Amino acid sequence: MRTALVIGTGLIGTSAALALVQRGVTVHLADHDPQQARTAAALGAGTDAAPEGPVDVAIVAAPPAHVAGVLADAMRRGAARGYLDVASVKGGPRRELEALGLDLGGYIGTHPMSGREKSGPLAATADLFEGRPWVLTPTRDTDTEVLNLALELVSHCRAVPVVMDADAHDRAVALVSHMPHLVSSMVAARLEHAEEAAVRLCGQGIRDVTRIAASDPRMWIDILSANPGPVADLLSDVAADLDETVRALRALQSSDDAERRKGGTGIEDVLRRGNAGQVRVPGKHGSAPRAYETVVVLIDDQPGQLARIFADAGRAGVNIEDVRIEHATGQQAGLVQLMVEPKAAAVLTEALRDRGWALRQ
Template sequence: MRTALVIGTGLIGTSAALALTARGVAVHLVDHDPAAARTAAARGAGAEGAPDGPVDLAIIAVPPAYVATTLAEAMRGGAARGYLDVASVKGGPQRELAGLGLDLSSYIGTHPMSGKERSGPLAATADLFEGRPWVLTPTRDTDTSVLNLALELVALCGAVPVVMDAEAHDRAVALVSHTPHLVSSMVAARLADADETAVRLCGQGIRDVTRIAASEPRMWVEIIAANPGPVADVLAGVAADLDDTVRALRSLQSADEDKRHDGALGVEDVLRRGNAGRARVPGKHGGGPAAYETVTVLISDQPGQLARIFADADRAGVNIEDVRIEHATGQQAGLVQLMVVPASVPALTETLRERGWSLRQ
């Protein structure tokens, strides 16, 4: 791949353009909002404006509702040898394109499983896709050369290719992306009118649950509106669990000992099923979740504190597998949770104490 055209210079389109440009591909940038294309170009993502002739690959990075029409226009204009989109829903655009009577041999649907709470070209980064799955949904008509172009794009962006059927993809993202976003927003909505005293008690748990609720609502309306059936199916299951849990909690308020016992079992059931589901979430390097132990360290909110901790862990010969930070409300301090393999805990704790760190159980 020597040349590419990116149509749609939001977070995903600009990030892909930055990654390609950094690897020597000549990228052209087009957007219905000229200011967005100018911003992406100013960030080094490529040259603003359409190319003079066909490019190797056209990347359609527009909302799902506009994918088919944008692709059709590009195809009819002979913009590229191969075409792909990066929308988060695949079945609908694929059916729309087929309905337009276009030759789909030069097209492949794709979806990079990566993003941020922020959108737009200013939020884009060249490393956005590194190590992340990038789904490819070829049709039976997709030409091998176009599949190879898509695989080259994925490789240049540092992502991991995953080939799926379009409908299976849409059911999967309803489960692992779209429904979680709605549920996160529902939990976060409880905070909107909550008493300030309660809100000040927010800890890491509520921050984890509501993190993705900070995303742009209009963008997510477009995404979910393109995949309503599978999302509704998953959400119906969540609603059933909610109903059962509410009944279990009401039973715990009963004066009847048997009802309280049944209520406790009901709550325990949903928690245990949650444990089982969480255990299936892929861990580091895509494998199963590893059994890490946590070493918690108190740090002050000053420059260089994290660098010191990591340097001291290196001094102990310990690899930090993961890290989380919990900020203390109203204080210039916080807790850093260092996840390490169990065998590394003694060496790490000994070194950190020797270096003057305050550890917490």
């Protein structure tokens, strides 16, 4: 791959362009909003000048509802040797292209499983995809050359290729991305008119649950409109669980002992099923989840605090497996949760205490 055309210079398109430029690929940028393409070019993602002839690969980074139309236009113009898109839904765009009667040997649908709450070229980074799965959905008609171009793109972006059927992909992302986003938004919506005194009690739990609810609604309308069936099926299952949980909670209010026991059993069931599902979420480097010990450190909100903690852990010979920060509401302080191997917890605790850090249980 020596040349590429990125059509759509939002977060994903500009991030891919930045990564390709770093690998020496000449990237041309196009967008329905020329100013956005110029912004991406100013960030170093390529040039907004049109290519003089066909490029090696055209990357369509448009919303799912517009992917087929943009791809069809590029194919009819002969803009590239190979074509791919990076939309979060795969089955629909391919069926639309088939309905248009286009030769799909030169096309492959892809989806990088990475993103941010922010959108647009200014949110883009060259390392957005590093270590993240990048789904490829080839068919029997896909040219080997196009599959190789897609694999080269994934390699340049330092992502991990995953091959899937298009419809299986759409069911999977409904489960791990689209449905959770709606549930997060529903939880966050409870806060909109809540009393200020209650909102000030927000801790890390509610922040974790509602983080993705900050995303652009217009973008998510496009995504959900392209994959409504699988998402609706999953939400129907969630709704059934909610109904059962509400009944169980009402039963806990009963004056009848048997009814209260029944309610407690219902709540325990949903919590245990939640435990069983949560442990299946891949852990570090995509491996099976591991049990870590947590060392909690109180820090001031000052520059260099985190760097000092990591340096002190390194001097103690302890590798930090994961880290979380819980900010104290209304205070210039926070709690840093350092996840380490169980055998390293005591070593890290002693080392941090010796260096003057305030630890918490």
